[in-house]
Amino acid sequence: MGASILVVEDESAIQELIALNLSQAGHESLLAADAQEALDRVRESLPDLILIDWMLPGMSGIDLVRRLRANERTQNVPIIMLTARADEVDKLMGLESGADDYITKPFSIRELNARIKAVLRRRAPQMTEDPVRFKDLLLDPGTHRVSVRGDEISLGPTEFKLLHFFMTHPERVYSRTQILDHVWGDHVFIEERTVDVHIRRLRAALEPSNTAELLQTVRGSGYRLTALP
Amino acid sequence: MGASILVVEDESAIQELIALNLSQAGHESLLAADAQEALDRVRESLPDLILIDWMLPGMSGIDLVRRLRANERTQNVPIIMLTARADEVDKLMGLESGADDYITKPFSIRELNARIKAVLRRRAPQMTEDPVRFKDLLLDPGTHRVSVRGDEISLGPTEFKLLHFFMTHPERVYSRTQILDHVWGDHVFIEERTVDVHIRRLRAALEPSNTAELLQTVRGSGYRLTALP
DNA sequence: GCATGCTGTAACATTGCCGTCACACCTTGT
DNA sequence: ACAAGGTGTGACGGCAATGTTACAGCATGC
Incomplete structure (x- = not known):
């Protein structure tokens, strides 16, 4: 306060x-x-x-x-x-x-x-240019790189923004609509299910580093990045 | 009135x-x-x-x-x-x-x-995004989590909304119709007995944490979340 | 022109939840 | 004690939500 x-x-x-x-x-x-x-x-x-x-x-x-x-x-x-x-x-x-x-x-x-x-x-934390850390994940918007304990992870532009968004808004559940607004930008007209696909691609990219389970799906609500089990 | x-x-x-x-x-x-x-x-x-x-x-x-x-x-x-x-x-x-x-x-x-x-x-206590506490129960709509003294409880979407409703409207009896209106939304056409089943499921989920008895049946009237024995 | 990588969408597969029923159990009144 | 209604409980079919895969379009670079 x-x-x-x-x-x-x-x-x-x-x-x-x-x-x-x-x-x-x-x-x-x-x-x-x-x-x-x-x-x-x-x-x-x-x-x-x-x-x-x-x-x-x-x-x-x-x-x-x-x-x-x-x-x-x-x-x-x-x-x-x-x-x-x-x-x-x-x-x-x-x-x-x-x-x-x-x-x-x-x-x-x-x-x-x-x-x-x-x-x-709900004064939302902003996605800035500063490097973000979450658990073992390290994301640097400046160099456009993501790494887990030193091992670099290769992500496409959209997956990168998606992960960036979740890492700056951890533990909170976001609906597909909210995710579209924040990651793709407002007023874009894209199928909500597209979010699912990118979540899947992001998970696949995180899989080798065993950090995929941090990205949880909350049935009926959306997705969330969490440190808790 | x-x-x-x-x-x-x-x-x-x-x-x-x-x-x-x-x-x-x-x-x-x-x-x-x-x-x-x-x-x-x-x-x-x-x-x-x-x-x-x-x-x-x-x-x-x-x-x-x-x-x-x-x-x-x-x-x-x-x-x-x-x-x-x-x-x-x-x-x-x-x-x-x-x-x-x-x-x-x-x-x-x-x-x-x-x-x-x-x-x-303007009396109606609203179901907002604010975390709600009731006795040992803690429900956070933002993270979509429910916990009792730190132990997380897993709930389905409907059970979550149901508990959220009761926690924001404690100590008051609600009929099955009212519960349907508030939790499912008005104008839904669903059997009233369905509420019973979800109450049961919610109780089952709360059982391990010994908080199930907070959800009381008021015969002939409906259900109520109460701190009283 | 071709290869490559990424994207959005559709289609299919799978999972988990939901709403309903049938029956058991309990409460109340006679 | 009995009947009648209210509530608890377990099971089940259906379906909506999500996971997964495939593909066509579109840039970009060579």
Whole structure:
């Protein structure tokens, strides 16, 4: 814990309420009263999460979300919307505009905390250029090599990305759809069963090093890379 | 509608006022005059919502909330605080102690009803991606694993969802129809007795860890996951 | 032009789970 | 004690999910 959270809210009462609550939960809160101030704040330092009120003076909360999503720097920062209007339409618009979650006012502090915790928890680890280690496996995106205790393993491009994804997201189960999104990229239109085939090819490549059993299938859910039996 | 609501209030005038109002709204009201009585009541049957007066003889309302939140059995029951003191501080303390909402006295019946309705609407404990604990059981949807004190339990997809449902809705009896709706999804056309079979399979899987008795049969009503003997 | 390596898809094989039934057992009321 | 309904239990056929193999297309390099 101990995340930095930007609160964009014009009503000072609610702002203080949230800020106090966040600090008690061990978070650092940054405050902004309108969209422009929020954008300025974000330019200085990137928060781990942004809470945005739907109704803001000047630029609306939704427009702010769009702006944040359009900016490469901020497009991956999770956003929670606060809205007084409980209509389904609003919810949809909020999510479509790019928010990760929304809460309708009046909301309880418990609920707010739960949402924050949930959003922060699924703050996904990114696939960077750094070498990744998992059990005996060593994967280096820079040199594009995979090895087990020094013995190199030869993988095709797709198998490499697939293993890279699993090694940066170990122990977690991912559906075929999620795997397609992360490894192939969103919006690709590929048969889900194709994932199975690549899992098989990856397993075959890992087989000689006896590390294939790390890649488990979870019937009905997807696949997972695990260190446990 | 038709929720059971526990009212913890020492002033009998207000108590009766609320009870009358609740019954007119189609709710069943349970009454308790102090914190201890409230705890006793809760032990018998779990209400859908608890109204707690801030000022109570003996243990204060806030302490009661803390006690309820500390108890595994009651930690997810929504709570609304009634308080005569309108200070922001009080609001904060009430919410931080674990209440879902608060109402300052004097309050209008209309407002009370609105709050109750709102809280009940968002009451349903959701089956999220968060790990769930219940007694010795630990279920993690993210990794799709269930364990008892470290020992993993292997479950099929349906048994997993079934256990997940019960663990997020403990201490409450669900009919076979309700279980089908929640676990299989609405509008499925499946024999109700099928639920029995899956309950049996789940029990068999829990048997080795001596946690099978947590899954109780309530003859004529359905099933329930409970910590009580 | 040919060989090579990789990919996505389809088709077939296999596994494991699911839903249902039949019957045994238990509970309740008369 | 009996009947009647509710629940436990074991077995079984079916089928959906997954494993596996084969193949055609498409780059790339020689």
